[in-house]
Amino acid sequence: MIVTIAGCGALGGVIAAHLLAGGLQVQAYQRKGKTLEALREKGITLLSEDRKSSSTYPLAAVSDDVSELLPTGLILVLVKSYDTLSLSPLRDLLQKDGAVLTLQNGLGNAETLSDIFGEKRVAAGITTYGGVSLSPGVVMEGLKGCITFGPWSGNGMEWIAGILGKAGLRIDHVRDPRLLLWKKLSMNAMANPVFALTGIAVRDISRNPFALDLMEHLGKEVVEAAARSGVILDFQENWNFLMDHSKRSSDHKPSMLQDMEAGRRMEVQAILGGILALARDEKDFPYTRSLYDLLMAIDTSRGHYK
Amino acid sequence: MLVTMAGCGALGSLLASRMIDGGLKVQVLQRKGPHFEALKEKGITIELDRKGTRWTFPLEAVSHDPSRLEKTRLMVVLVKSYDTHNILPARDLLAEDGVVLTLQNGLGNAEKLADGFGEYRVAAGITNYAAFRIGPGVVGWGGDGHIYLGPWQGGRKVEWVCSVLEKAGLSVSCVEDPRPFLWKKVAVNATINTVTALTGMENGKLLHHVPVLEMMKSVCEETRKAAERVGVSLALDDLWDMVKDTMQLTAGNRSSMLQDIEKGRMTEIESIAGEILRLAEDDREFPYTRTLYSLIRALDLSRSPQ
Numbered sequence: 258m259i260v261t262i263a264g265c266g267a268l269g270g271v272i273a274a275h276l277l278a279g280g281l282q283v284q285a286y287q288r289k290g291k292t293l294e295a296l297r298e299k300g301i302t303l304l305s306e307d308r309k310s311s312s313t314y315p316l317a318a319v320s321d322d323v324s325e326l327l328p329t330g331l332i333l334v335l336v337k338s339y340d341t342l343s344l345s346p347l348r349d350l351l352q353k354d355g356a357v358l359t360l361q362n363g364l365g366n367a368e369t370l371s372d373i374f375g376e377k378r379v380a381a382g383i384t385t386y387g388g389v390s391l392s393p394g395v396v397m398e399g400l401k402g403c404i405t406f407g408p409w410s411g412n413g414m415e416w417i418a419g420i421l422g423k424a425g426l427r428i429d430h431v432r433d434p435r436l437l438l439w440k441k442l443s444m445n446a447m448a449n450p451v452f453a454l455t456g457i458a459v460r461d462i463s464r465n466p467f468a469l470d471l472m473e474h475l476g477k478e479v480v481e482a483a484a485r486s487g488v489i490l491d492f493q494e495n496w497n498f499l500m501d502h503s504k505r506s507s508d509h510k511p512s513m514l515q516d517m518e519a520g521r522r523m524e525v526q527a528i529l530g531g532i533l534a535l536a537r538d539e540k541d542f543p544y545t546r547s548l549y550d551l552l553m554a555i556d557t558s559r560g561h562y563k
Numbered sequence: 564m565l566v567t568m569a570g571c572g573a574l575g576s577l578l579a580s581r582m583i584d585g586g587l588k589v590q591v592l593q594r595k596g597p598h599f600e601a602l603k604e605k606g607i608t609i610e611l612d613r614k615g616t617r618w619t620f621p622l623e624a625v626s627h628d629p630s631r632l633e634k635t636r637l638m639v640v641l642v643k644s645y646d647t648h649n650i651l652p653a654r655d656l657l658a659e660d661g662v663v664l665t666l667q668n669g670l671g672n673a674e675k676l677a678d679g680f681g682e683y684r685v686a687a688g689i690t691n692y693a694a695f696r697i698g699p700g701v702v703g704w705g706g707d708g709h710i711y712l713g714p715w716q717g718g719r720k721v722e723w724v725c726s727v728l729e730k731a732g733l734s735v736s737c738v739e740d741p742r743p744f745l746w747k748k749v750a751v752n753a754t755i756n757t758v759t760a761l762t763g764m765e766n767g768k769l770l771h772h773v774p775v776l777e778m779m780k781s782v783c784e785e786t787r788k789a790a791e792r793v794g795v796s797l798a799l800d801d802l803w804d805m806v807k808d809t810m811q812l813t814a815g816n817r818s819s820m821l822q823d824i825e826k827g828r829m830t831e832i833e834s835i836a837g838e839i840l841r842l843a844e845d846d847r848e849f850p851y852t853r854t855l856y857s858l859i860r861a862l863d864l865s866r867s868p869q
Contacts, residue, residue, distance in 0.1 A: 451858070454761055454862075455858060455861045455862045456862070456865070457861060461865060465864050465865060467856075467857045467860035467864060468857065468861040468865075470846075471853075471861070474853070474854075539777075543781070543850035543854070544850055544854055546778070547778050547850070547855070548854065550772075550774040550777070550778045551758065551761055551762060551775065551778075553772075553774060554758075554764070554769075554775045555762050555763070557772060558762065558764060558768060558771075558772075
């Protein structure tokens, strides 16, 4: 079976390399740019953690044009959340009994994919795999992680765990992925905006009471928003996880900070917009709203919204 | 007449140059550093336009030590608000019937000066003259404005201060109670300075971002409530009009807090948003001000040597 990686950046590259090393055929749906050129020419190169050895794997196909790609049984979605709609052309490539699994940040992606592919073929999950892009087509694995996922509607999809697990990825199946997505969202909503606007190093966060104070307010708003959509989160559990995670982080930069520094569009809508959509009125969720407004103003002033 | 400028940074230099131009003598109390050395050697240099037209204004004396300066009837304080306590040793410099006038940003400065100089000798005011630092001893003219000032202790007469400054060519109004004016300026600083510092935008650019304007208006409402708790009653519309007017009048300027952030200097957030939050009933009140405060404090802390 051919697995398609939609969005073969740092994380997509690491996952692709694992699958290729495990003997699967992998193709990449990738927008035009240096990464596409590099993947096409050389395939994906995975550097070991000590940067001393590397392996390069050729891809079955690489293109931004579906007519150059092969029919596929599984699409892993790793494009930025605001680019999810750009996957529509893949609809005709996905085999009838195939599935599309989103591992993206934020809310709304599974819904968008359901509109494109039909909800019975959509699965959603989170991943703690991490990757750093060293140059186009060359990635290094960050955290050794795992994938946890489940069907977006109905049931099944265990077969995805079978295929990806056999190829060497650590992967768990759950019946309903919504709780997972909200947990991940609460991490992103608490931490990412604060890191993006202040540039604080992740490992320094526990020594910065002002950042912690703001993150606590944000974290409580996410819990409230989740409850309104029927998902019960435990604030203390999320908080402990975040603190624990930040202590173990060496010099990792959250994606939103990386985007901010590189002048790329940030995932403000998917991460904070989904929470604000659950506000009762414009006074609700003032902390989330303030950060949303500040980050959107920055993205707008950089010409990301026309 | 001899005027003492306590803190002769960008704004202090601009005002001092006007006074010298208008026939007053100015001596400077200034902390050591390259700017101090330049003032001592050459006096104040003002750059009037982008073509680099410069004028230099001679100073009577420049010292970091009050005992080396002459006794004076008028002392104008323009050190950063977190340095106000450093001015207290200069109390003996002020004649018994003299006035120490703070034109600093934020709240709490007049109170600190009153502790050292005696309440009856303190006047407070606001100004929107604008200046920016170009290099040691060299300051750019950012635009002329107006000064509102009045006695800190009700009933005291400080009209003579206004006439001295007015005669020297500054635009000045004497008011009975400066407190409402200080609070209006705080509303301006708590909105424009914080948001520009976080987004990197010039003051006028904020006018294009409607959601951010709504957030800033919420900060004005929080400021209004805080002022009410210390007996200063202001109308939301007045505060908001002043903020909007300031953005329009200073559209091309980079706020002092943005300049501080860019230069890696400590900001004056504590005397601005910090003073509003000290009047909150609990840690959930004033969420918009709290968000901006937390972000700026987090930034300040992350850049200070640990």
